Amino acid sequence: MLKAENLHCVYTSGLIKTVKKTAVCGVDLEIFPGETVAIVGESGCGKSTLAKMLVQQLAPTSGEVFFEGTKLTGMNWNNLGKFVGKIQLIPQNPDDVLDPRWTVERSVAEPFVVCGGLSREEISENVDALFAEVGLSAEHKPRYPHELSGGELQRVVIARALALKPELLVCDEATSMLDVSVQAFIVAVLKEIQTKRGLGLVFITHDLEAAKAVSDRVLVMYAGEIVEEGKDVFDRPLHPYTRALLDAVRYASLDVVLQEEDRALPDGFLGCPYFRLCRERTVACKEPQKLRDVSGRLVRCWKS
């Protein structure tokens, strides 16, 4: 359904001396209808940038995104209009997406109002249906964002995203600011919607356990690259970074304080980006690493 080819994103900053920072580097991915894909990585690994490029909120420096065979990248705003709503982003901070001066009902109705063609009654019926779908009651409708809890807000945002009948939802850390019980609730809501509507779901998170509980397929990202991709990644992690993430989420070997500031690599280093932190590194890791197919799994490590 959604296909990304060789996506790159380079941020440049600085006026006199331009500093280039590669956020996403050569990502290929494909999402099939009705599938849940989790993209896992630490903060700063480029997963949010990737999400923004997938939903066309950010133009990639190079590379292409296709939606059901149509190339979206480079399309102008008017033509893109047809695809608007088909791919929706659920961001990390729901209160940021809702206008603080609007009632949540009005926010959920906004997509219908903007797209036009519906009478006031039809809009309000649709809004009621959406509220019911995400498990919110009518008493929430006239409230303002600051009067709702984080979980309720996130459900409002999901309701709004569903308004235009999307085929793909990209959840960018949509649950990581929430409490476990609320997190579980939101995930349950998303899964229910997915089975009912048959949507594709991209679930971006740093929490491998959450990713495992939710997804069919997992992509592990490190330093803008996909280092591992496959179905049973958590039961049989092949890349050392995936193993480190798993250890972290299980709080294994707490006797060592990791020195994450040591990760900086020398300029022009083309080898494995995880070189400095990897406990299993050898000289061969200084060579560029390619994604290799290891029994149905893609791994960017020559050792696997």
Next chain:
Amino acid sequence: MSDVLLKVSGVSVSIPTGQGNVHAVDDAAFSINKHEVFSLIGESGSGKSILGQAIMRLLPPNAVFSGKVELDGTEISALSEKEMQKIRGKTVASIAQNPYLAMNPGIRVGTQVAEPMRAHLGLSKEDAKARTRRALKYFDILPPEVREREYPFQYSGGMLQRAMVAMGTAADPELIIADEPTKGVDVLKRRNIAAIFQKVASEGCAFLLITHDVGFARAMSDRIAVNYCGQIIEIAGKDAFFKEPLHPYSKALLDAVPERGMHPIPGSSPSMIEVPEGCRFHPRCPHKTERCLADPPVVEMARRCVRCWLYA
């Protein structure tokens, strides 16, 4: 001398707001032994942070406090503000959530770490300096001679986090209160914070961890207290708790964590202003009966207690 370091008994805090009184803490009672890591877990908005502030006596000025907090046999809830200042940072230290906000950006890190030593231990400048270097070295901020002269912005996030812990532990506190140390950080940083805390705890410092992160609490603590809607509903040793939680809310909470399949708790958290009558969990509880409309007793058992009618 007993082993009890901090004893909290019958502490209630309510905060008047425009909408009514927020009953943030209701009849909290627990004790923390020396060298013990004690976690208070609960959802955000359940009043657990307010309890932490109440122990440190750093409540908002309009909060109404009642109850008793004893530290090492001294009733600190009755001390004057001036006496309390001597205790904060010395016997009890708190570690803030965000290192970028907790450290003064305009003062060298070394000076900031040395400050509690000079203020509370009365060390001379040289002694404090030597000790600061030792502390920085202990937390792998290397080389300390160079790093102590740097400013917070020159540190990486992880290093600053360690410097903040170094500052918190500078005056050798007996108890550290950490409020949501893992909020909004990714798994790797979370693990690292756990590792640093473990290092400090191994030196014999007791911890009160206030967190919503069940996994973190599980990795760190000796004993766990569960907070729901302003009340502590269960206190148990870690192993016993994770093996067999007693209170229906504890069970539901553990079932909601990703490792156990993310089963949501039905219903939504009650308002802290109009709290449900009787057991505060009863509207969402699968085992509710008539008696749950009356205040449930705190049932004491071998090495644990639970606030529920099921065990009465």
Next chain:
Amino acid sequence: MIELLKNRQIVLSLIILGGLIFMAIFANVLAPYAYTEKDLQNRLQPPSSDHLFGTDNLGRDILTMVMYGARASLFVGFAVVSVSLAIGVALGVLAGYYGGWLDEIIMRLTDSFLAFPSMFLALAITAFLGQGMKNMMLALIAVEWTVFARVARGSTLDVKTKGYVRAARWIGASNTYVIVKHVLPNIISPVLIMASLGIGNVILAAAGLSFLGLGVQPSTPEWGAMLNAGRTYFTTAPWLMFFPGLFIMMTVLAFNYFGDGLRDALDQKMKNLELEGRF
């Protein structure tokens, strides 16, 4: 809105402003004399029961003049601020929202206006356009709009980065829709605060210009012009200057208080929201 009335500063300034506005509107009913009525027999009378504020050098009642003067001053204040607000907010929002060369042009324009001290600029413009109320108002608008443009641009830049603006774009909303429905309502509070502070400034500046003889004619009842007219009699009949001066001070203070109070109240609202967020 009702919460605003809990702020003592706002209530006090609202009472004063209400009184002033009432006085200005009903000056023809309330005033004991007609403002054109000259009583050369009773020139330069000190305050008495007949003439509460005394009389001026032509024997006109100062209380009457002050009441009619409130009309002129408040009219100038409100009119200048409304026009400046409209111009400034429109340009500021456009600059902030679209950015790029449009932003550069508009902001360099405001910068060039701001480069001169405001009073000096107003003086220069009135000197160029000639004396008179209309020209004075034009000069004040030229000075005042830059403030609104700056504030509106700054707030727009802030609002523009908010998720709801991006989200509205992504459901296919047009730029105009976003500006009208999302940007304007969210920048209105800082703009309103600036407006209430601005009215005070404008009234003061207008009085200043009139005092220098660049505003309204000295014979028309306007507080600044009255000050100017009373200047020569300051040692013998200080009430000629005292009462208009007092009213200028009161009005300006009331508007400033109102603006301050508004800002505090809105900040407080923000603070309360944050506080509630903790539970």
